[in-house]
Amino acid sequence: MNQQLDLESYLKVSLSPDRMTGYIHFQRCDDDFSVTAQELERLVRQAGISYGILPEALQAIASDPAACSIKETVVAKGLPARQGTDARVLFAIDLSDGFKPEENDSGKVDFKEVNRIRNVQRGQLVARKIEPGDGEAGINVAGEPVAGKRGRDMRLKVGKNVVCNPERTMVYAALDGVFTLTGSETINVFPVYEVNGDVDYRTGNIDFVGTVVIRGNVLTGFKVRAAGDIRVVGGVEGAELESDGSIEITGGIMAGNKGSVKSGKSLRCSFVQDGTVSAGEDVQVSQSIMHSQVKAGDNVLCLGAKGLIVGGSVQAGEAVKARTIGNGMSTATSIEVGVRPELRQELLNLRKTMKTHGEALDKTEKALTLLDQLAASGQISPDKLALRIKLGATKKQTSAELDEVRDRVLEIERSLEDSSTARVEVSGTVYGGTRIVIGRYTRFIKDPASRVSFRYIDGEITMGSMV
Structure with a gap:
């Protein structure tokens, strides 16, 4: 078939609305119809398509017109434009977790020698905005350039005691204090409130806009609320602690089933007994969690020398890791992972x-x-x-x-x-009486097992050996 007019009576060339894809579809197809790839290419080019022509698609039509007449065939593809990088915040403060205390042979950790407060001075640059990228241009099938899409912009989230330059690309501390990120990565500089002794009738309840450091114990019945972090160089009894930042307790939590400890970010302590604790990110306990209700948005880690979880309920959005779960008396212990507790x-x-x-x-x-x-x-x-x-x-x-x-x-x-990444890891022994929940699936442990991990695979919770 050599005449273009005859060919156009059989075939029609069209473009997608965004002009990024070209198609050929048959208007009719006689038994004796034939066409060459070269004729098809001329037809495509005369229809305005000059970029991204697919020779293999043209050859497929030429080789078997009848098979290709059933539906339209893609014969050209443009080069999509690439979106630029999104705007982001670059912090001038080291946000890495430098909290790496030495652990001796008995498993004890000395928290007193570690200072994790991120101190800043008035006028110090604490963060700057990296502008979004412009992206890379593409080409549609008509040979026309397609502008690259600029990355998503964002606004610096400015909180307490910080100031911005006129362009709102730099953030500076407005006073001497501690750099703290609260919910949704809001940038703040908080002064530090210190209590040199116990939180008791002498101090009363504490409700502070910054970071609270308590060089003593928090006694039963008292409340400590902080918009920043809470650090207790002592222990916590049946008290209520709530922080938008992190909570660190040098000693442990012996709550007697009273009060609660709630952290917007991470929570660290040496033990939890008969307590109710929760954290938006990780809960890290060096010794034991006994008969307590523990919730973590990310992980619960109990990996000290003892590393024991027994009784109560432990929930984590991602993983629970411990040396020992349960005990030889088959004390009921519930471990749930795979979905945020809230x-x-x-x-x-x-x-x-x-x-x-x-x-x-x-x-x-x-x-x-x-x-x-x-x-x-x-x-x-x-x-x-x-x-x-x-x-x-x-x-x-x-x-x-x-x-x-x-x-x-x-x-x-x-x-x-969606619980594919959730897991429970036991580096020591998991005992009977333990209930493992991953997502919406449950497995009860009847017999002790050592060095095992639990994951959700193909509709069930599987137990495998730890590497």
């Missing part, structure tokens, strides 16, 4: 909400049915009519709220399925 709690709350909303909706629908029957018989009074209208609005609102709750439940349940 999501598990949210799921429980949502299911309760679904139940109450469902019951309320059922009662509303039954009442509306009776009122509808009265209306149909013409026996409905004005007050019943007003009630009918009100119940109709209530039903609509409750149904909408119930749909929102169901959608959120499904979203959380889908996240429970």
Whole structure:
């Protein structure tokens, strides 16, 4: 077939809306139809396509027109533009975790010799913004340049006691203090509040906008709240500690099932007994966690010389690592990983909400049915009519709220399925009585096992040897 007019009666060339892809599709295909790859290329070029032509696609059409007549064939592809790098924050302060205390043969750690406070001076540069990149240009199939997409911009998140230059690209400390990142990477400089002794009736409760250092114990019944970090050079009894930053306790937590310790970032201590603790990131305990409720957004690490977890419940978004889990008496011990603890709690709350909303909706629908029957018989009074209208609005609102709750439940349940990176690692022994939960799957340990790890693989929790 040599005449272009005849060829165009069989074939049509089209471009995608973004002009990044070229297609050929058959308008008709006779049994004796034939065409060469060269003729197809001329047709494509006459249609305005000059870049990214795919010779193999043209040859496939020429070799077997009938097979290619069923659907359109991609015959050209453009070069997509590349997005530039996103804007980011470069901190002038060392944010690496330099907390690496020496551990002696007995497993004791000396926290007193380590100073992890990031001190800054007034006027010191603490962070600067790196502007987004422009990206790389591409070419569409018509040979036209496609502008590269600039990376996503961002605003520096400025908190307490810091100032920016006019361009808002540099952040400086406004006073002498400690550099602290709070939720969503907000930049702050907080002064430090020190208590030289116990938190007791002499000091009262503490609620401070910066970092709190307590050179003593926190006694039962008292509260310490800090927008920065909390450091206790002593122990914590049945008290309430809450920090937006990290919490470090040189001694341990002996709560007697009272109070709680809640950290927005990491939590470190030597032991937890009969306590309730939580951290947005890691919980690191050097000795033991006994009969306690522990929650960590990322990891729970109990890897000291003793490294024991027994009794209670330990939850972590990523991993739980310990030397020993449970004991020879088969004390019930629950270990849960694979989803952030707050999501598990949210799921429980949502299911309760679904139940109450469902019951309320059922009662509303039954009442509306009776009122509808009265209306149909013409026996409905004005007050019943007003009630009918009100119940109709209530039903609509409750149904909408119930749909929102169901959608959120499904979203959380889908996240429970993604537990491929979650794990429980035991470098010593895991004993019977231990319950391992990964995502939405559970495994009960009946017999002791040594140096094992637990992961979710192919629909079940598997136990393997640690390397």
